[in-house]
Amino acid sequence: MGKRQRDCVECGGPVGIIGRDLCCRCTARAKDAAAKQPCPDCSRSRVLVVETGRCVLCSRRCAQCGHKVRFAEAVLCRGCQRKADLQARQQDCPRCGKPGYLRVDTGWCGHCSRPRPSKKPPRVCVACGELRRHAGRGMCSRCWQRHPDRLHVAGEHLLARLADPPDWLPGLITCLADGYSPGRACVAVTELGRLLDDEHSNHPPSLLDRARRSGRSMGPLARSMQDFFTEHGLAMPTDHNERLAAGRRQRRIEAAPEPLRPAIAGFAEFMLTSRARARRAGTLPRSDSTVEAALAAVRDFASFLNSERGKQDWATVELGDVEAFLVSLPKSRQRRLTVLRQFFRFARSHRLVLVDPTKSLDRKEAKGFRGRTLTLEQQRRLFQRWTTDLLVHPHESLVGILALLHGASSREARLLTCDDVDPIRQTVRLGERPHPVPMDPASWTIVQRCLAHRASWRTANPHVIVTKGTKAGRSPASVAYLSHVLDDCGFGPRMIRCTRLIDLVNTMDPKLVAAAFGMTAEAAMIYLADFVDPTRLPNP
Template structure:
């Protein structure tokens, strides 16, 4: 077998040697006529976060960019390293993490590009005769989002804009396919009612979007009469979701506190939701700096005060931190996955939506169970203040609605 001349290692051992990235960085430094000051720091950055072969590949890609005829400023390098398409590439993400961590460049607009692509795909699915008005509606909402950001108010999120476009796409397809109408001016209240009847549970959410669109269309003289003016949601504003029984809560608590085979992320998300009403977003954005080890408390989301943890919750948090230490990562978040250990971003929303699949209950049901218990046994305003919620948000859990299957047979028959 051929051995490496300097270290006397075989090829397989040399490929795994931890000094390879630093040696390749030194060769790149000697080859460049004007090497950047941050080159050695970048080599150490990728060597600490990636395997030897990937770190060497990143240094080779960086050398290719530094040796071309374009500018070598951090911003220019970051733009040229991005791949076309939905993913900017692992090399570009490593450069972005390195430059933003040291204040050498601002983050890229990758999230905005992905959101624009998702909106464009929804617009392209709208039938041609009705497409132009939906495009104008989307442009007006984008301008409103930009004005809200500049004014410092609460702009609509990208998810809200995409959901609205999905509703308009479905309405346009319904009008062309089932009602035989290819002009917004021909839409009447019966068409809207027929469309809302296709998904009765989404009636309120869809009707809000349709009202916004037809108000815009009437202001732009696309339609003369708003067909949604006389429609109502016909839905009580109270909590109608499912909650856990006492036996189900006990079973989940024993699972997350006694079963060592359960993944630490599942135990943390489930325990915080069951005992402290924590949402998936709050656990997803929980960082190491938010954990107070001396007081055994954490700061969750926008809650005004730190949350003291009981022994069971603190134990599951310690399990999650031990699991994080095994990744040897500099990611500041408590929940670190294989895809985020090399960067600084939180775990993806898709990962959090499936982290409780093994227990059989979604995070929203578990959190709603805790909120219902607190609101019905305490003052809703105190619950809202403790959770950092709007007071009206907790009042919906006081709605008098009981599932038919949970009532005794005699009471069900009397109803």
Template structure:
């Protein structure tokens, strides 16, 4: 383990750099700490081994040094007390607290902390504080109601809302409040009507179902609390038209393509076939991908498309391109 450095560590025959990386260093630091304590806790040795197995020697020694300051103060060294004192304020409770929590809970020495609950409470409060002032009280009451319902669900053994679900609901209500204030000039929940809700949902149509569900829950709560007299979401539906809603070609462009596919000999047969099937028979991309040569009946001049129950009669304009494509594919297969 020696690197040849002339300056040696007095006790271990190594230079300082080699000793910093030596795997026995955390155990030596733990033994030094145990010797300095009047009553070292029984779990100290196992915890040092736990740190040494999961961290580099330098990091493990830094955590042991921090633990030493906790064990040498005037507070009791009970595992639960040490765990609570090791937590840092803020979003992260610190690497030492996380290691102590994992070790103590694994060995049944202490209960887990409420760090996740604290962080979730901070996220909820952040969303409430971001709501415009006149509407904030109702949103805070709605958050408390959701937490109360979650506790009831836990006691009843049903499926309670997760922190993420509650935070998502508060985000939607907060966004609605900002929308009402900025674009509708309203700062009171009692002034909201159906047109406001529809305009808000129209901004993100892909999330209409989720947003409408949350807003329905909020306004039912608000109506029960006499915040609003009428639920503006009552009778609204989250269902949308399931047909094609993408971009389409203009009539002039469709006519130009139809002439190309039906009369231009320069058009490739495959292009003409797919184009005419799409423009005349509404064939989807999936049906085109699954199309096979034996699906084309040249004698009957029909074609079987996807899961359609009956063969589709071909339009007279599309028959030549279909026959040319079938003959070309068949000759290529034979060749």
């Protein structure tokens, strides 16, 4: 040891080396402290292993679960080692094929070795009287599935399970019971219970938004909830119809050729903007069907240009292209020309074309009726079919007889409700007609038959024509259903209605017919013939 030079600044011991402030022990301690760092796991100051970034104790990890192990030679922790020992003692069961501990007496695993509980003996069902195994309340499974009390039992269980059930829940359960069979209603109540048990809000608008399904149908539960909430003023109707209309518009746009597609998309946006402006101004806005028909006409014209004319740009469209397209369907010439005029006005205002090719086309045509009508023999045959044949569906008889005798349109028959039927006066209020329409005995019999058919559905839908898809809600039958309801008779509802209107307009004063049907005088004049029938003139 050298001669003492000074005292150590840490411990006060002798320092024998010139130029040092620490003794030998404090110098070694400082070097060890400089090599150590805080461990990320245990937070202790230790020398970290380069491969793991932890201390030596924290670097010892289980190969399966990653937990710490106590010994350096251990590969698994205590829990994983125990599981590995148990799995090593297991064998595949000869019966089920799953690993397990085989019993000595049976040679199977414990699950296969245990005896199965015996089934309860069958008893006589209190509903159908057959000898079957019971499912609940003394009834067999088939009768219990169709029992009306099954839904109320499920509703009582749901109310008891919820900590704070909403006040409207019993009413919604009653609405589901009125609209669906017990089996489907129980499925809806089960789904409703899952929505009420989640972490989201149980406010009616939020609950209705979560109950909606993605796709073209929002689901039976969402439809019932929408009808119930809107009827009781708990929520606003959803935008499901708007979403469906947007999807139909998008499909028509995507069906057009890709080079011509952006202009059609802009035209669709222009029509939607014009409709919104018309709604704010209180004028007549375009309906969804009008917008979709216009997009379909422009789509067909774009496909015609691409396939027949070989043109990929709207600026190259000429008058001959438009005339060739209109000639392909002569009966739709007027409607297509009107749509094309609107489109090219839009295209010219947005500098897509320099010249409007439809500007010089003549669109003046006679506004007289040019459709087909029924002969007197055909009318008699249809009347006999709808009044005497009981095998004919009541909906066909109602729509047909209202169109044949009373000139009712498909829309008037579709929107006809039970409140519009007056059983005392035997009258029916159709559409926007100013006065109720009195029913003759044949028509009233068909109305009563259709009401009896509606009563057999046990529905709360207020409309007279109720289908399988609308019996659970309050919406009218679809337009597609009314357009095909008369397919069995071979004639469309428009043709039958036009036959009646032509007969009335040409035998009576057109203004009186227009007033009785809620039409304008110009609309009634379309059905007026331009020649005189000599057989209807009075005898000289």
